[in-house]
Amino acid sequence: MAFDFDPVAPTYDRLNRIMTAGLDRRWRRRAVQALGTQASSLRPHPAFHVLDVACGTGDLSLDLLRRGHRVTGVDLSEQMLALARRKAAAARFQLADAEALPFPDASFDAVTCAFGIRNFVHLEKGLGEMLRVLKPGGRLVILELATPDSPLLRPFYDLYARRVIPLLGRLLARNRQAYTYLPASIESFPKGQAFLDILQNSKFKVQNCREQRFTFGVCRLYAATKE
Numbered sequence: 001m002a003f004d005f006d007p008v009a010p011t012y013d014r015l016n017r018i019m020t021a022g023l024d025r026r027w028r029r030r031a032v033q034a035l036g037t038q039a040s041s042l043r044p045h046p047a048f049h050v051l052d053v054a055c056g057t058g059d060l061s062l063d064l065l066r067r068g069h070r071v072t073g074v075d076l077s078e079q080m081l082a083l084a085r086r087k088a089a090a091a092r093f094q095l096a097d098a099e100a101l102p103f104p105d106a107s108f109d110a111v112t113c114a115f116g117i118r119n120f121v122h123l124e125k126g127l128g129e130m131l132r133v134l135k136p137g138g139r140l141v142i143l144e145l146a147t148p149d150s151p152l153l154r155p156f157y158d159l160y161a162r163r164v165i166p167l168l169g170r171l172l173a174r175n176r177q178a179y180t181y182l183p184a185s186i187e188s189f190p191k192g193q194a195f196l197d198i199l200q201n202s203k204f205k206v207q208n209c210r211e212q213r214f215t216f217g218v219c220r221l222y223a224a225t226k227e
Contacts, residue, residue, distance in 0.1 A: 005056070009079035011173040013057055018172070019165060024059070027219045028114055030212070031143045032063045034223045035110050048109035048138075052091075053098045053130055054116025058084025060143075061091045064112070072108070074098065075116075098126045106135045114143040118189035124198065131204055134226045140206065142222040146191040149217045157218065161186070191220060199224055 005012070016024050035048065047068045052061045055073030057080050064071045065088055073088075074096035075081050081093045096102050098113075099122055111130045120126035134140060148157050161183035169179025190198060192211060199222065200209050206224040213220055 005077040006079040008169075008173050009057065009077060009083060012080070013059070013083075015168060015172055015179070016059075018168060023215055023219070024115075027143055027214055027221075028060050028063050030214065031060060031112060031114055031141050031221060032067055034141045034212075034221055035069075035112075035139050049107075050110045050112055051101075051103070051108040051130075051133060053101075053111060053113040053126075054119065055084055055093065056080045056114075056116065058088040058091065058093070060112060060114040061093075062088040065090050069110075074101065099129055101129045101133050103133045105132055107133045108138065109135055110139045110141065112141045112143075115145060117142055117144055118185045123190075124201070127199065127204060131206065131226055136226055138226050140222075140224045140226065144189065144191075144195075144220055144222070145186045146189070146217060146220045147187060149192075153216055191217075195220075195222060 035050070047070065049070045049072070050064050052064065052071055052073040055061050055075050056077070058073060061071045061073045061084060071088070071091035073081075073084055073091055073093045075084070075093070076095070076097060078095055081095060084091070084093050094102075098116070098120060111134045113130065117123070117126065130140060148154055165183055166180045169182075173179065196209050196211055199206060205227045207227055209222070209224040211220055211222055
């Protein structure tokens with residue numbers, strides 16, 4: 001069952017900035033940069049039609065618009081989408097399930113997903129849908145939170161994730177449950193090579209899969225090109 005994000009929508013952006021010390025903005029910019037250019041394009045910086053999956057309040061969609069891309073955003077939370085429409089008015093937003101995208105095959109030049117894929121109920125089904133609507137040669141870029149690899153950092157991360165984040169959720173969002181769910185979902189999501197192994201499954205038909213780690217590995221960027 002998918003987590004209901006409607007109740008936390010009003011405080012979602014504020015808490016993101018506080019919990020990441022504003023680094024989430026930098027991570028999203030790196031995701032936009034990772035789109036690169038299509039091999040078939042002769043233009044140095046082509047504008048893509050990008051599908052932003054699990055777009056939330058539209059932060060990544062807004063960054064994509066600023067780079068000149070055309071953006072369609074989808075999310076399961078109508079409250080999140082209402083905020084996204086105000087923030088990034090030039091994008092097109094609609095309520096949709098990432099595991100059953102309402103678009104024809106090969107509809108988009110690129111597909112992005114920032115901090116949302118760990119919430120998919122069926123990960124491989126969601127990946128399959130994102131790749132289905134992506135054009136051959138198109139770029140898939142996924143940004144997700146993760147636990148740090150360093151055994152020296154892990155105790156400090158655990159203290160922050162298990163104690164501080166739920167406390168912030170209770171004080172600022174009046175929703176401790178949501179911000180107890182957050183670290184639990186990060187902990188359970190496959191990271192690094194484990195996620196790349198899923199992505200490189202032959203049924204997905206992707207190439208040039210890679211991972212980038214930011215801020216001691218607490219944020220990971222995964223990118224691949226559809227064959």
